Amino acid sequence: MLEMSQLSKTFKKHKAVDELSMYIEKGEAVGLLGPNGAGKSTTISMISTLLKPNNGTISYNGKDILKDASVIRPFLGIVPQEIALYSELSAFDNLRFFGKIYGLHGKELDQKIDKVLKLVGLTERKNDPIKDYSGGMKRRINIAVALLHDPEVLIMDEPTVGIDPQSRNYILDMINQLNVEHQMTLLYTSHYMDEVEKLCDRIYIMDMGKIVASGTNEELKSLLSNEETIEITVKSMDPLFENKLIKHPSIKQLTKVENGYKLIASKSDALLVDIFHLASELGVAVTGMQIKKPTLEDVFLHLTGKSLRD
Amino acid sequence: MFNLIGKDFLTLSKNRSELIELLLTPFLLIAILGFALGNVTGQTATTPEQTTVGLVDQSTIAKDEATVIKELMDAGHTQVDAEKIVAEFEQMDPVRQMKGLFQEADIEQHFALQTFESKEDAEQALEANDISGVIVVSEIFKSDIIRANVLQNATNAEIEVITQDPNQIKAIILTNIMEGFIQEYNFQATIAPIVGETVIEDQRHYGEVVPLTTQDPINSFEYYTLSMAVFFALGISTIIASRSFKEKESHVLARIMLSKRSPMQYLFSKLVSGILITMIQLGILFTLSTLIFGTFSERPLSFWVGIVLVSCLFSILIGSMGSLLTAISLNTNDVMVVSSFGSSTVVLAFLGGSFVPLEQYANFLKTLGDWTPNGAALTSYLQFLMGFDIVDVLPLLLRMLGLSVIFMIIAVIVFPKWRLD
Numbered sequence: 001m002l003e004m005s006q007l008s009k010t011f012k013k014h015k016a017v018d019e020l021s022m023y024i025e026k027g028e029a030v031g032l033l034g035p036n037g038a039g040k041s042t043t044i045s046m047i048s049t050l051l052k053p054n055n056g057t058i059s060y061n062g063k064d065i066l067k068d069a070s071v072i073r074p075f076l077g078i079v080p081q082e083i084a085l086y087s088e089l090s091a092f093d094n095l096r097f098f099g100k101i102y103g104l105h106g107k108e109l110d111q112k113i114d115k116v117l118k119l120v121g122l123t124e125r126k127n128d129p130i131k132d133y134s135g136g137m138k139r140r141i142n143i144a145v146a147l148l149h150d151p152e153v154l155i156m157d158e159p160t161v162g163i164d165p166q167s168r169n170y171i172l173d174m175i176n177q178l179n180v181e182h183q184m185t186l187l188y189t190s191h192y193m194d195e196v197e198k199l200c201d202r203i204y205i206m207d208m209g210k211i212v213a214s215g216t217n218e219e220l221k222s223l224l225s226n227e228e229t230i231e232i233t234v235k236s237m238d239p240l241f242e243n244k245l246i247k248h249p250s251i252k253q254l255t256k257v258e259n260g261y262k263l264i265a266s267k268s269d270a271l272l273v274d275i276f277h278l279a280s281e282l283g284v285a286v287t288g289m290q291i292k293k294p295t296l297e298d299v300f301l302h303l304t305g306k307s308l309r310d
Numbered sequence: 311m312f313n314l315i316g317k318d319f320l321t322l323s324k325n326r327s328e329l330i331e332l333l334l335t336p337f338l339l340i341a342i343l344g345f346a347l348g349n350v351t352g353q354t355a356t357t358p359e360q361t362t363v364g365l366v367d368q369s370t371i372a373k374d375e376a377t378v379i380k381e382l383m384d385a386g387h388t389q390v391d392a393e394k395i396v397a398e399f400e401q402m403d404p405v406r407q408m409k410g411l412f413q414e415a416d417i418e419q420h421f422a423l424q425t426f427e428s429k430e431d432a433e434q435a436l437e438a439n440d441i442s443g444v445i446v447v448s449e450i451f452k453s454d455i456i457r458a459n460v461l462q463n464a465t466n467a468e469i470e471v472i473t474q475d476p477n478q479i480k481a482i483i484l485t486n487i488m489e490g491f492i493q494e495y496n497f498q499a500t501i502a503p504i505v506g507e508t509v510i511e512d513q514r515h516y517g518e519v520v521p522l523t524t525q526d527p528i529n530s531f532e533y534y535t536l537s538m539a540v541f542f543a544l545g546i547s548t549i550i551a552s553r554s555f556k557e558k559e560s561h562v563l564a565r566i567m568l569s570k571r572s573p574m575q576y577l578f579s580k581l582v583s584g585i586l587i588t589m590i591q592l593g594i595l596f597t598l599s600t601l602i603f604g605t606f607s608e609r610p611l612s613f614w615v616g617i618v619l620v621s622c623l624f625s626i627l628i629g630s631m632g633s634l635l636t637a638i639s640l641n642t643n644d645v646m647v648v649s650s651f652g653s654s655t656v657v658l659a660f661l662g663g664s665f666v667p668l669e670q671y672a673n674f675l676k677t678l679g680d681w682t683p684n685g686a687a688l689t690s691y692l693q694f695l696m697g698f699d700i701v702d703v704l705p706l707l708l709r710m711l712g713l714s715v716i717f718m719i720i721a722v723i724v725f726p727k728w729r730l731d
Contacts, residue, residue, distance in 0.1 A: 045564075048564070048568060049568075050564055050567060050568070073568055073569075073570075076568060078561075078564065078565065078568060080561035080564065080565075081561075082559070082560050082561045083560065084560050084561040084562045084564070084565050085560070085562065086317070086321050086562065088321055088324040088325055089320060089321060089324060093320060097313060097316075097317050097320075098565060098569075100313040101313050101314070101566060101569040101570070101571060102569050102570075103569075103570060129324070145565070
């Protein structure tokens with residue numbers, strides 16, 4: 001349905017997107033993960049036809065959108081990370097304005113506005129100015145605007161940033177409903193791994209402008225099938241202990257966490273013995289240890305060397 | 311595009327601080343400055359100070375008397391009649407009448423008369439800038455009056471008016487006064503033989519000094535209504551541009567671009583919004599000022615036609631400035647140009663004469679001021695207010711239109727073309 005091939009974009013000397021290829025099938029929910037500066041927003045701008053790539057192609061239903069933007073624009077709903085609304089206007093006025101510029105008028109426009117307001121649960125507050133809304137409510141109207149013209153593809157860039165858990169759950173349920181019940185194709189970027197795990201059928205992991213891995217949640221986790229995650233809690237952090245751990249041949253990655261360390265290491269029976277032995281030798285008091293299956297976050301960390309929030 | 315314009319109006323109507331900036335602040339300033347600085351403008355500002363004019367009286371019939379009597383007798387008059395006519399004309403002393411004219415209150419406050427013995431002395435004083443003009447009544451003035459009006463065989467008698475620069479306002483006024491005087495004097499000379507009287511002084515009307523216009527002088531409320539209106543209208547261009555930048559930053563613009571709107575439609579909507587908002591702002595300020603302070607209440611229809619014409623052109627200029635600032639800020643992805651322009655409006659306001667009339671300063675300031683958008687508009691308004699003909703105001707009107715076209719062309723060139731198609 002939507003396919004990008006060898007897409008590149010350079011700003012002056014900085015290569016923001018480097019030969020990126022990805023595809024999204026109709027009705028599929030695809031997550032795009034990457035640290036800040038990975039090139040996610042540039043990719044979204046190119047898919048949205050707001051930015052022209054230096055190289056590569058983007059096609060929608062087999063048609064080149066770089067040659068004719070109208071191939072995709074009427075079918076595209078964009079939810080930017082920013083609250084792309086007029087804060088001094090009410091939700092209703094915002095919806096009416098954006099509906100009109102998308103060519104909706106009269107009864108059809110009124111019906112669509114009612115529908116999206118119901119969907120985001122803000123019918124009662126529709127006449128209040130956006131500036132009086134809570135962060136979560138603003139996010140919901142931000143999504144509602146993108147849904148007004150019944151898009152086939154919904155691109156959401158961090159739609160739940162900075163909102164309370166209740167609003168976040170509401171939005172996630174709503175997005176899930178749109179994808180599952182209305183077969184809306186979804187491209188979703190988020191810093192919250194659990195959101196992507198919950199919503200997306202497939203995930204692309206992006207770093208330095210390139211796709212470094214892709215697949216389903218399980219496929220990505222299987223990249224670390226021979227590894228395990230070990231979380232060690234210590235009484236006090238010790239640089240020497242940390243240094244020795246890094247040099248251990250089974251340990252592939254070490255990250256400092258609160259009161260301890262998180263290790264990604266090859267599965268090995270001897271490793272735990274080695275860790276305890278090392279701690280004893282250096283006088284480090286180990287107060288807890290947990291062995292976990294690798295999460296998507298671990299995969300991300302393993303592939304990019306960065307936390308998702310870096 | 312109407313949706314985009316409608317949205318601009320809707321958002322502006324909901325923004326209290328911008329409404330205060332555009333309407334309440336200028337109105338309060340009109341009220342304060344109108345009352346407080348009432349003596350800054352007014353008649354004294356538009357009429358010249360008192361100036362001295364030299365008078366050289368060489369007129370006498372004595373030298374020419376015998377010749378004139380002979381000419382009258384040749385024309386069929388008896389010697390007695392001829393001598394009587396000459397005596398009557400001798401009594402119609404033009405210099406005495408002229409002195410009387412220059413003692414009239416309207417004229418005396420602007421011109422003082424200084425008598426010189428010879429034309430040479432007067433010309434020396436003129437060269438030394440001690441006087442601004444010389445009136446010379448020639449030796450044969452009275453004889454020529456008789457020849458012209460009784461014998462009807464000579465052109466009208468003339469009084470010579472010498473000035474250094476005939477285009478100077480004072481020189482023009484003086485010449486006009488003297489032309490009126492001579493016409494009136496000739497009229498009296500013509501009817502004198504008929505009515506058998508010497509002079510009819512109480513019916514004379516030689517002219518008057520009026521302000522440099524045909525209308526009343528400008529009062530402080532008129533001046534500050536116009537000057538504050540054009541000053542605060544500059545703010546509309548910054549409001550339009552800063553809102554556009556905000557639309558880009560919040561990705562509202564991206565949403566608009568993803569609809570069926572082209573970048574040029576968006577830019578054009580900013581132009582039209584700027585024009586309409588300016589027109590409404592000017593309309594509200596002029597109407598309120600007239601309703602509350604009676605500012606323009608007694609002005610004729612021709613003035614209102616002029617006001618509407620200038621307002622339309624100035625609104626187009628403000629709209630084009632808003633579009634240009636929008637284009638530059640979106641192109642550079644920096645709102646600095648808009649804020650810098652916002653700060654510079656005070657300088658433009660001074661140069662444009664929004665705070666004080668620039669006539670009291672150096673000429674180049676006024677010339678420079680008339681090249682600012684607000685200055686050009688203010689001068690155009692004032693010229694219509696003073697009763698200037700549209701032909702006189704036309705250069706400034708064309709200047710505003712020309713600037714608008716230039717700004718729009720640059721805006722179109724600079725405006726980012728996001729769309730791929």
